[in-house]
Amino acid sequence: xxxxxxxxxxxxxxxxxxxxxxxxxxxxxxxxxxxxxxxxxxxxxxxxxxxxxxxxxxxxxxxxxxxxxxxxxxxxxxxxxxxxxxxxxxxxxxxxxxxxxxxxxxxxxxxx
Amino acid sequence: xxxxxxxxxxxxxxxxxxxxxxxxxxxxxxxxxxxxxxxxxxxxxxxxxxxxxxxxxxxxxxxxxxxxxxxxxxxxxxxxxxxxxxxxxxxxxxxxxxxxxxxxxxxxxxxx
Numbered sequence: 001x002x003x004x005x006x007x008x009x010x011x012x013x014x015x016x017x018x019x020x021x022x023x024x025x026x027x028x029x030x031x032x033x034x035x036x037x038x039x040x041x042x043x044x045x046x047x048x049x050x051x052x053x054x055x056x057x058x059x060x061x062x063x064x065x066x067x068x069x070x071x072x073x074x075x076x077x078x079x080x081x082x083x084x085x086x087x088x089x090x091x092x093x094x095x096x097x098x099x100x101x102x103x104x105x106x107x108x109x110x111x112x
Numbered sequence: 113x114x115x116x117x118x119x120x121x122x123x124x125x126x127x128x129x130x131x132x133x134x135x136x137x138x139x140x141x142x143x144x145x146x147x148x149x150x151x152x153x154x155x156x157x158x159x160x161x162x163x164x165x166x167x168x169x170x171x172x173x174x175x176x177x178x179x180x181x182x183x184x185x186x187x188x189x190x191x192x193x194x195x196x197x198x199x200x201x202x203x204x205x206x207x208x209x210x211x212x213x214x215x216x217x218x219x220x221x222x223x224x
Contacts, residue, residue: 002181002193002194003184003186003191003192003193004190005186005189005190005191006187006188006190021191023192024166024193025164025193025194025195025196026164026195026196028140028165028193028215028216030166030167030168030191030214032168032191052137052138052139052140053137054135054136054140054141054142054214055142056144056168056212058168058170064114064115069114072114075118076118077117077118078115078117079115079116079117079142079144080115080116081114081135081137081140082114083137083138084138100168100212102140102166102214104139104140104216
């Protein structure tokens with residue numbers, strides 16, 4: 001699939017307050033995550049995966065936590081990276097937020 | 113480098129009208145490209161690279177051309193993928209645009 005338009009309605013509801021759209025080629029995937037249930041009192045539990053991750057904050061404000069690093073207050077236009085196997089998480093500071101997360105290899109569990 | 117904040121001023125001027133910021137971990141890179149010289153009369157010459165590419169249109173409007181595929185009019189919120197080795201290019205329809213391009217493996221030539 002060479003393009004995924006926002007108005008194609010290809011979002012998957014991951015849980016109430018979070019939808020995800022994905023595009024991928026070969027071993028590279030980008031996922032657009034739309035959060036609508038902020039702000040959060042607490043961060044999500046930290047998680048890790050062998051996949052490399054780079055992320056772009058397209059909208060909203062978050063705190064990004066990554067194992068061994070100081071916490072980072074990020075807003076629209078900022079970017080972060082999560083190395084393979086490093087525990088990381090976010091806390092939503094705004095009501096809504098959009099993250100654009102890229103992964104290598106594919107997050108197979110995201111593919112419907 | 114776990115985060116790259118927009119206001120850190122780490123943009124590189126690729127050419128007049130185009131700046132780029134990058135973040136990467138392992139073999140995964142994301143580059144934020146800010147175009148300010150649109151709209152263009154013509155598309156850029158098509159190019160290809162062995163790297164896989166997925167892109168998110170963060171702002172603006174473009175036409176995305178990919179070898180063997182119909183041209184696609186994309187706007188903020190849309191995504192595209194460029195498979196390894198496939199010729200592709202864009203034409204800017206708006207004055208400014210922001211693309212968030214992810215690559216595997218790294219575009220070594222983007223690293224200062």
